Amino acid sequence: MIQKFRYRFIGLSTAALFIVLLTVIGSIIGISAYRAKQQINNVLIILSQNDGQINSQINTQNVKKRFGPSFNQESLYQYRYFSVSFDKKGKQTALDDTHIISISRDTIMDLGRRVYRSGRKDGTIRSVMSNYSYKVTHKHGKTNIVFLDESVIMESTNNIMEIGLFLGAISLLLFTLILIAFSKRAIKPIVQAEKRQKEFITNAGHELKTPLSIIKANTELQELMNGKSEWTTSNEQQVDRLINNLISLARMEEQPKVTLTTIDASATFKRATDSFKAIIMQEDKTFKVKVMPGLKIRADENSFYELCNILLDNANKYCDDKGTVTAYLTTDKRQRRVTLLVGNTYVAGKNSNYSRFFERFYRDDKSHNSQKKGFGIGLSMAQSLIATFKAKLSVRYRDDQLFFSVSFKPVK
Secondary structure, eight states: OHHHHHHHHHHHHHHHHHHHHHHHHHHHHHHHHHHHHHHHHHHHHHHHHTTTOOSTTSOHHHHHHHHOTTOOGGGGGGOOEEEEEEOTTSOEEEEEOTTOOSSOHHHHHHHHHHHHHHTOSEEEEEOSSOEEEEEEEEETTEEEEEEEESHHHHHHHHHHHHHHHHHHHHHHHHHHHHHHHHHHHHTHHHHHHHHHHHHHHHHHHHHHHHHHHHHHHHHHHHHHHHOOOHHHHHHHHHHHHHHHHHHHHHHGGGOOOOOOEEEEHHHHHHHHHHHHHHHHHHTTOEEEEEEOTTOEEEEOHHHHHHHHHHHHHHHHHHSOTTOEEEEEEEEOTTOOOEEEEEEEEOGGGTTOOGGGTTSTTOOSOOOTTOOOOOSHHHHHHHHHHHHHTTOEEEEEEETTEEEEEEEEOBOO
16 A cells, blocks of 8 residues: 555656646747747748848838847848749749748749738748748739748757757656655655554454453353343344454455455344344434345445444444434335445534545544544445445435435345
């Protein structure tokens, strides 16, 4: 269990750090790509305003307005571009390729016709050599199309992306190694707590073994002398149940495989309620039992009996003085579900946090003077058993009574 927790801790921590790293890298790449697109758009606008040329006639103020006051006009000459012009009839009238050498005139003519026929005002067009952004302007009855090679501008963005991905992979590897190295220290308190818990369970089982054996032997002796009664029978059943509880608790972490078979849930549940009848009535509480005969489910018989005992013991423990303990095993009219319902009178439970009842060692009553032991290990074990049976568990509070309900699929 600790090993699984450690792997989960490492996985979640690495994932969180990696998400943060990806967010930072993604933001940097996004900002870089946005600036590159803005730069491309600004260059195209300047080219369109100057008839597809970058020369000494360019308005310096306009350049600084678009690129910022610190921009050097000489930097404009780094770009590779070309232009094509058409008349009203769609006939090519001019072509300028003096500022690019990586693309032929035929390819330029083809790109110009494709853009002209598309009717779009701007965009990006793909060629064998590169991607070219374009902008279309209409002036003096002519259509001028300027193209800008994106490769020069996007090169820095692509480099940032490659570096970012490389750093991301290296960082992920380093984060994982660091977390593996320090995970033992991080979960050390949890390991120690679980170790102490296991030691407590082992020691408790060892210490209780002798007194339980004596109690059982005394009960058997009393039966030999005075005969069996419901009290002696109940004592024997409770001693056996306590021993089984300790064994189940000790093995709970091992999560042994449980073989599900068809069992008579009615007979098992009745056996459990009979063992509690004397205890509940001795405490001057009302015990309402309703068991429909012949109800069968898929479960492990011993584990199902343990589940019934846990719920009944919990109901009796938390039942108010002179209250009512309810134990029903019924089915609906269409026999689609078999419902195990155990409840008790619990006036103080109106504002309880029912979702926490299944946490180990949780106690609903925080008073140090309370004689009630809390919902602790028993209900945690019950929840584990219910999951093994693939049943559904629910808790509800109604009319000053707290009910635990377990729903099974019936076996017909």
